Amino acid sequence: MTPSAERAPIAADSALALPKVRLFQLLEACLACATIEALRKQVIAMTQLGPARGSWESAEVVTVRWGLWRDQLRQIQDSRSLERARHYLKRLLRSFEQVKTPTFSDINLCRWQEYDDLWTDSLWHIERRDRSGQHSGHYWGNFVPQIPHQLMRRFSKAGDWVLDPFLGSGTTLIEARRLGRNALGVELQESVAQETWSRVQREDNPHRVQSIVRQGNSASFDFRSMLDQHEIDQVQLAILHPPYHDIIRFSSLPEDLSNQADVDAFVDGFAQVVEGVSRVLQRKRYLAVVIGDKYAGQNWVPLGFLTMQRIQEMGLNLKSIVVKNFEETFGKRSQRELWRYRALAGGFYVFKHEYIFLFQKP
Numbered sequence: 001m002t003p004s005a006e007r008a009p010i011a012a013d014s015a016l017a018l019p020k021v022r023l024f025q026l027l028e029a030c031l032a033c034a035t036i037e038a039l040r041k042q043v044i045a046m047t048q049l050g051p052a053r054g055s056w057e058s059a060e061v062v063t064v065r066w067g068l069w070r071d072q073l074r075q076i077q078d079s080r081s082l083e084r085a086r087h088y089l090k091r092l093l094r095s096f097e098q099v100k101t102p103t104f105s106d107i108n109l110c111r112w113q114e115y116d117d118l119w120t121d122s123l124w125h126i127e128r129r130d131r132s133g134q135h136s137g138h139y140w141g142n143f144v145p146q147i148p149h150q151l152m153r154r155f156s157k158a159g160d161w162v163l164d165p166f167l168g169s170g171t172t173l174i175e176a177r178r179l180g181r182n183a184l185g186v187e188l189q190e191s192v193a194q195e196t197w198s199r200v201q202r203e204d205n206p207h208r209v210q211s212i213v214r215q216g217n218s219a220s221f222d223f224r225s226m227l228d229q230h231e232i233d234q235v236q237l238a239i240l241h242p243p244y245h246d247i248i249r250f251s252s253l254p255e256d257l258s259n260q261a262d263v264d265a266f267v268d269g270f271a272q273v274v275e276g277v278s279r280v281l282q283r284k285r286y287l288a289v290v291i292g293d294k295y296a297g298q299n300w301v302p303l304g305f306l307t308m309q310r311i312q313e314m315g316l317n318l319k320s321i322v323v324k325n326f327e328e329t330f331g332k333r334s335q336r337e338l339w340r341y342r343a344l345a346g347g348f349y350v351f352k353h354e355y356i357f358l359f360q361k362p
């Protein structure tokens with residue numbers, strides 16, 4: 001009997017909580033088998049090890065992804081020799097016993113295969129925006145929650161502080177609450193800051209983290225004082241999603257980066273924000289910039305590369321450039337044919353991507 005025959009109804013990516021003590025007993029029993037035949041029979045007992053329930057319910061659990069767990073057991077069962085099967089068993093046992101994490105995340109590298117929902121490629125195609133909980137998508141110019149979700153899981157630990165100096169509708173802060181990260185957000189527009197503060201408070205806070213919102217101009221903001229007020233030493237991750245210069249005018253305020261007279265002034269203003277933020281960022285930690293380009297007249301203006309270069313000149317190390325698709329807004333969808341015609345006639349391409357630049361503070 002194969003594991004898949006027994007557990008057909010369980011989806012491959014569903015998480016299975018196995019009772020730890022019993023799991024370890026079974027693994028040790030397998031290792032004690034004297035023949036490969038006996039070991040294979042013993043593995044069947046492990047395939048039958050269900051989610052923690054009954055008397056095991058309150059016991060410590062080990063969470064596995066069902067598909068991966070099934071494949072690992074099958075690999076042991078299919079081993080031709082006792083030595084090979086033992087090798088796989090010992091590896092499995094080690095992966096449950098040991099914890100090895102990078103300095104900047106909680107990812108247990110001993111069980112790296114369990115994290116198949118974390119993206120490691122530089123091309124992100126996000127089909128649909130996550131609209132759950134307080135993520136409504138109502139704010140013109142917000143980013144999809146999957147961006148801060150991925151960044152926080154890869155580049156911060158539970159209990160870390162995340163700083164977002166272009167708060168907008170608070171996507172980062174909402175996601176931070178879900179993931180157990182404390183977060184600080186600064187937003188120029190008073191009314192937006194207030195509304196976002198209320199929305200963030202409405203999001204559940206299962207990990208009892210802190211969410212702090214301030215109104216201010218991030219180009220001149222005293223981040224140090226804000227941190228001191230809350231007895232925070234440093235932040236461990238910064239996520240910056242500025243206006244893409246004047247593509248969307250967020251307000252009529254002169255300090256608004258979307259109101260800067262030209263691209264140079266925009267890049268200068270943005271650089272001031274990065275300087276302030278990186279001063280309170282812990283060494284070896286990450287700063288992510290989410291930005292797109294624009295057209296001016298008939299020409300492509302590479303806001304992404306211009307800002308990227310400026311940050312490199314400040315001494316931060318460029319770790320990755322991610323290209324992410326643009327979701328099509330309702331308005332744009334109805335104009336798709338028109339834009340296609342214009343692109344063919346004018347000799348250019350229609351924007352379908354933006355960037356996520358990843359820097360590490362040396």
Ligand SMILES: C[S@@+](CC[C@H](N)C(=O)[O-])C[C@H]1O[C@@H](n2cnc3c(N)ncnc32)[C@H](O)[C@@H]1O
Nearest residue numbers: 142143166168169171188217218241250256257
């Ligand atoms: C692209 S939006 C960020 C959206 C946000 N990521 C979200 O998901 O809602 C940029 C935000 O930066 C704000 N902003 C513009 N200039 C600013 C400045 N100098 N200081 C602080 N916030 C600023 C705008 O009001 C706008 O809300």
